Amino acid sequence: MKKLLAGIRDFHERVRPDYRERFAHLALGQSPDCLFVACSDSRVVPNLFASTDPGDLFVLRNVGNTVPPCIVHGRARGDGLDASAGAAVEFATVGLGVRDIVVCGHSSCGAMQAVMAEAAGDGGQKASPNLDRWLSHTRASLQRLAREPTLSPALPAVDRLSQVHVLEQLEHLRTYPAVAERLADGRIRLSAWWFDLANAEVLAYSAETHAFLPLVELMGELE
Numbered sequence: 647m648k649k650l651l652a653g654i655r656d657f658h659e660r661v662r663p664d665y666r667e668r669f670a671h672l673a674l675g676q677s678p679d680c681l682f683v684a685c686s687d688s689r690v691v692p693n694l695f696a697s698t699d700p701g702d703l704f705v706l707r708n709v710g711n712t713v714p715p716c717i718v719h720g721r722a723r724g725d726g727l728d729a730s731a732g733a734a735v736e737f738a739t740v741g742l743g744v745r746d747i748v749v750c751g752h753s754s755c756g757a758m759q760a761v762m763a764e765a766a767g768d769g770g771q772k773a774s775p776n777l778d779r780w781l782s783h784t785r786a787s788l789q790r791l792a793r794e795p796t797l798s799p800a801l802p803a804v805d806r807l808s809q810v811h812v813l814e815q816l817e818h819l820r821t822y823p824a825v826a827e828r829l830a831d832g833r834i835r836l837s838a839w840w841f842d843l844a845n846a847e848v849l850a851y852s853a854e855t856h857a858f859l860p861l862v863e864l865m866g867e868l869e
């Protein structure tokens with residue numbers, strides 16, 4: 647908490663003067679052009695590695711950068727009880743009209759490690775029923791991992807799962823009518839990114855090569 651409080655003081659004294667005008671403008675409304683879905687992991691800092699300013703990104707962060715499949719008219723294609731992520735998707739698409747949705751996973755993800763431990767029969771004492779329930783949304787990713795032997799074969803299994811999981815979340819996003827409609831007429835794009843912590847490098851999935859490549863190499867395709 648000490649560091650947090652020192653940061654608030656620093657913001658107040660050093661940073662705030664430069665941002666006052668921007669925030670005064672932002673207080674009138676927001677118009678971010680991207681929904682960014684990332685893990686809650688403390689080492690993943692989207693605004694830092696994407697060099698974005700206040701107002702640029704609508705961010706959804708949760709354990710394992712997960713978007714459960716859409717609930718349709720009260721009946722769940724998933725299980726219907728984890729609507730928070732879906733609410734953010736609908737708010738960003740219908741309410742804010744974002745042009746892009748990026749799902750960004752990362753290396754050494756604790757959520758993916760827990761999923762793999764559970765699958766190996768080493769799930770612990772079940773002291774975290776909510777976490778267990780939330781991670782059950784990764785089941786499809788785990789199944790997909792077995793079908794994706796050519797995706798980043800040199801990486802540890804947990805990182806391969808994390809990459810496959812990102813691709814799987816794009817499929818989940820397509821189950822949202824608001825997303826599907828906008829994909830059909832080109833109003834929105836979906837992207838799969840992955841943050842390599844050790845190299846502090848952002849990778850992006852290239853369907854052409856079926857690989858995650860350094861984002862800076864793909865800039866031309868994405869712009």
Ligand SMILES: [Zn+2]
Binds near residue numbers: 685710711757758
């Ligand atoms: Zn994570």
